Amino acid sequence: MLHIYTGNGKGKTTAAVGLAVRAAGSGLKVYFLQLMKNGSSSEIMMLRKLGINVRTAQSCCKFTFRMNEAERAAAASEHNAILSEAAELIRTGSADLIVLDEFFCALSEELLDRELAERVVLGDTGDTELVLTGRGACSPFTEKADYITEMMPLKHPYDKGTAARKGIEF
Numbered sequence: 436m437l438h439i440y441t442g443n444g445k446g447k448t449t450a451a452v453g454l455a456v457r458a459a460g461s462g463l464k465v466y467f468l469q470l471m472k473n474g475s476s477s478e479i480m481m482l483r484k485l486g487i488n489v490r491t492a493q494s495c496c497k498f499t500f501r502m503n504e505a506e507r508a509a510a511a512s513e514h515n516a517i518l519s520e521a522a523e524l525i526r527t528g529s530a531d532l533i534v535l536d537e538f539f540c541a542l543s544e545e546l547l548d549r550e551l552a553e554r555v556v557l558g559d560t561g562d563t564e565l566v567l568t569g570r571g572a573c574s575p576f577t578e579k580a581d582y583i584t585e586m587m588p589l590k591h592p593y594d595k596g597t598a599a600r601k602g603i604e605f
Contacts, residue, residue, distance in 0.1 A: 436581040437556065437565050441539060441572035444586030445604065451534045451568050452478050458564070459487050463531035468521055470514045470547065471495050471537035476605045488530075490517055499544045511546045518547060522555045525563045532564045539569030539576075 438454070440447040452467075459465045466488045469479075474491030482489050494509040502510065517535075524530040541547040556565065557579055567576060577583060599605055 437560070437576070437579050438567070438582040438584075439572045439577065439580045440566070440568045440584050440586065441570060442584075442586035443570055444588040445591060446586045447568040447570075448476070448478070448536050450584065450586075451536055451566050452482065454566060455482065455487055455532060455534055456485060458532040459485050464488075464529065465532045465534075466490070466521070466524060466530045467534045467536065468517050469536040470517060470541040471499075471510075471544075477602050490520065492517065499546070507546065511548075514541050514547045515551060518551055518555055521565075522551075525555070525558075525560050525565075528561055528563070530563050532566065534566040534568070537569045538567040539571045539573065541569070542573075543569075543571050 440450045455465050455467050467482050467490075469476075469489070469491040472491055473493050473495050474489070479489055479491065492510060492513050494506070494513045497506075499507070499510075521530075521533050521535060524533060538547070538552070542549065542552055553575065556567065556576055572580075572583065572585075593599070
């Protein structure tokens with residue numbers, strides 16, 4: 436089944452982490468694949484400690500608007516390699532749950548090959564649960580989704596100038 440966590444509110448990655456922990460706790464084989472993030476978020480260490488397979492985009496060390504063309508090309512190459520890894524896990528039935536964190540962000544920033552993304556996500560995923568996160572969930576992915584949860588900010592400390600806090604927002 437296909438799960439999507441989207442919207443402008445806080446909690447997309449947090450929800451995916453929660454599902455990954457629940458699945459791992461049930462003995463399922465879980466892969467948490469992060470696009471647009473280099474592994475410095477606080478949840479990564481704990482996911483690994485719990486036996487969840489984690490891969491992050493090491494080339495993503497800054498906001499995309501600050502990347503030069505070479506950095507964007509490196510990020511795109513790494514993202515496509517991560518997506519290809521997900522495709523192989525699905526093809527071989529090696530994963531029960533795969534999270535593609537920040538999938539929609541990478542797609543909208545054109546740091547992910549759209550044709551490959553559609554082939555992987557819209558193709559037959561067998562018994563693998565696939566989770567996509569990120570702002571701006573779009574067609575045709577939303578049409579295939581079995582679950583779509585939209586995070587909507589009603590109030591956030593950022594609106595009052597509070598910077599992102601380690602352990603809470605990252």
